[in-house]
Amino acid sequence: MNKKQLVAKLSGSLNLSKADAERTFDTITNTILDALKGDDSVKIAGFGTYKVAKRKARVGRNPRTGEQIQIAASQKVKFLPAKALKEVFNR
Template sequence: MNKTELIDAIAADADISKAAAKRALDSVISNVIKVVTKGNSVQLIGFGAFSSGKRAARTGRNPQTGEALKIKASKTIKFTAGKTFKDTVNKRNK
């Protein structure tokens, strides 16, 4: 499912226009990004939590040459699925 298909599904489920569904989805995404960028987390009970983490600087290897490379420290984005989400996925895969 891509973003357009998700907007169509939201519009149908909520009985709203596709334009309103797009604005709502864009707002959710934008606000999750803003909050996580500030170092906070967004927790949606039953669905999951978005948060940021830190990845320390480390040494890696160039796979073509085997040469050691320095990899800079960076921030990462994490998503942890909620219990209800996990349970639903696991029941459908049985």
Template sequence: MNKTELIAGMAEETGLSKKDCETVLNAFTAQVEKALKDGDKVQLVGFGSFEVRARAERTGRNPKTKEAITIPASKAPVFKAGKALKDSIQ
């Protein structure tokens, strides 16, 4: 499912226009992004949570030359599914 299909499904489910659903979806993603940038965790009970996890610096290998390289530390957004979402899929 892509963004267009998601918006169409939301419009059908809610009775709102596709344009309104797109506005709501864009606002949701913008707020999640803003919260993660600020270091906050976004929890949607029953659905899941979004958070940022730090990855430590580590040593890796260049597969072409087999030379050891250092992979710098980074931060990555992570989604963890909630119990209700996990149960609904099984």
């Protein structure tokens, strides 16, 4: 499912136009993003937690050539599924 299909479904469920459904959805993702930018994690009970994880610089390797490569430190958004979410897929 892509964003377009998701918005179409929401449009029906929420009784909104597709444009409004998309605006609503974008507002939510942007709100989550802003919180993460502000160095905050976002916990959604029953769904999961979004966190920004810091990755240290390290030595990697080009799999083609085997050449060693210095990899800079970075940050990535991690999603940790909540208990309820795990259970849905494991029973």
